[in-house]
Amino acid sequence: MTATPVTPSLDRHDNVFVLDLGDGENRFRPDWLTAVGAALEEVEKAEGPRALVTAATGKFYSNGLDLEWVLAHADQHENYVVTVHELFARMLSLPVITVAALQGHTFAAGAMFSLAHDFRVMRADRGFWCLPEADINIPFTPGMAALIQSRLAPQTAHEAMLTAHRYGGTDAAAAGIVDQAVPEDAVRSAAIELAQAQAAKAGDTLGTIKARMYAPALATLRDTTNPLG
Numbered sequence: 001m002t003a004t005p006v007t008p009s010l011d012r013h014d015n016v017f018v019l020d021l022g023d024g025e026n027r028f029r030p031d032w033l034t035a036v037g038a039a040l041e042e043v044e045k046a047e048g049p050r051a052l053v054t055a056a057t058g059k060f061y062s063n064g065l066d067l068e069w070v071l072a073h074a075d076q077h078e079n080y081v082v083t084v085h086e087l088f089a090r091m092l093s094l095p096v097i098t099v100a101a102l103q104g105h106t107f108a109a110g111a112m113f114s115l116a117h118d119f120r121v122m123r124a125d126r127g128f129w130c131l132p133e134a135d136i137n138i139p140f141t142p143g144m145a146a147l148i149q150s151r152l153a154p155q156t157a158h159e160a161m162l163t164a165h166r167y168g169g170t171d172a173a174a175a176g177i178v179d180q181a182v183p184e185d186a187v188r189s190a191a192i193e194l195a196q197a198q199a200a201k202a203g204d205t206l207g208t209i210k211a212r213m214y215a216p217a218l219a220t221l222r223d224t225t226n227p228l229g
Contacts, residue, residue: 006020006022006023006024006057007022007031007032007035008020008021008022008032008035008036008039009039010039010042010043013192014196015048015049015050015051015196015199016050016051016052016053016192016195016196016199017039017042017043017046017050017051017052017053018052018053018054018055018188018192019036019039019040019043019052019053019054019055020054020055020056020057021036021054021055021056021061021062022056022057022058023056023057023058024058024060025060025062025063026056026060026061026062026063026110027062027063027064027065027066027067027069027110028062028064028065028066028084028087028109029066029069030069030080030083032066033083033084033087036087037086037087037090040052040090040091040094043094043096044094044095044096048202049199049200049202050096050199050202051096051097051098051099051195051196051198051199051202052094052096052097052098052099052195053098053099053100053101053188053191053192053195054098054099054100054101054113054117055100055101055103055187055188055191056101056103056104057103058104059104059105059127060104060105060106060107060110061100061101061102061103061104061105061106061110061114061127062106062107062109062110062113062114063105063107063108063110064107064108064109064110064111064112064113065084065108065109077228078227078228081141081227081228082224082227084109085141085143085144085221085222085227086221086222087113087116088112088113088116088143088144088147088221089116089143089218089221089222091113091116091117092116092147092210092214092217092218092221093207093210093211093214093218094207094210095202095203095204095206095207095210096199096201096202096206097118097119097195097198097199097201097202097206098116098117098118098119098195099117099118099119099120099121099191099192099194099195100113100114100117100119100120100121100191101121101187101188101190101191101192102114102120102121102122102123102127102129102169102178102187103123103127103184103187103188104123104126104127105127105128105130106122106127106128106129106130107128107129107130107131107132108130108131108132108133108136109144111129111130111131112131112144112147112148114129115147115148115151115152115177116147116151118198119179119191119194119195120172120177120178120179120180121178121179121180121181121182121187121190121191121194122169122172122173122178122180122181122182122187123169123181123182123183123184123187124168124169124170124173124181124182124183125168125169125183125184126168126169126184127168127169128166128167128168129166129167129169129172129177129178130160130164130165130166130167131148131160131161131164132164133161133164134161134162134163134164135164139229140161141227141228141229142220142223142226142227142229143217143220143221143223143227145161146216146217146220146221147217147221148160148161149217150214150216150217152175152176152177153175153176156175156176156177159175160175160177169181169182179194180194
């Protein structure tokens with residue numbers, strides 16, 4: 001019997017908000033997207049020094065889009081993609097420093113969500129970061145491609161997008177996909193430490209810097225006229 005996935009939950013440790021995405025595959029179910037969006041709004045509206053870490057428990061950080069839900073609700077496919085794009089845009093432009101703590105598999109839209117963070121800490125010995133779209137015959141939307149290419153070096157983006165290569169933590173660090181590869185028991189604490197060191201930067205200026213730095217990707221992610229390309 002499959003356990004019911006935990007709904008994303010937000011806690012605060014000193015100046016660092018920790019958003020736990022859940023303990024299942026943490027796919028982007030509509031209710032999951034709503035919960036994560038509400039958490040980001042709470043972090044954004046808070047005052048004073050603050051930063052955000054997203055983390056998960058179990059085998060997965062996130063396996064991305066809930067393809068079963070999409071197939072069962074084909075008439076809502078485009079609206080669903082718009083909502084996912086908005087999540088990416090919101091994280092990419094959030095006016096606080098954000099760190100993804102990747103303790104487990106980080107695939108497809110889950111990997112893209114990690115790229116929308118400012119920094120990533122990944123478990124060194126197990127788990128993969130992967131963009132499998134070329135293998136599963138699902139092309140990247142224009143917004144997804146723009147996000148990936150705005151956050152990865154051209155050669156890394158090329159390899160990750162075209163070959164669906166599975167990067168372990170050490171490989172991901174070498175490729176510049178993640179900033180640190182650490183032992184399993186240090187993933188969350190290292191992410192919190194990194195976030196805490198940057199908490200004083202939260203605010204409008206940081207938000208403006210991000211908005212200008214990633215203006216082309218944000219514009220593509222927020223274009224609702226033809227989100228599927």
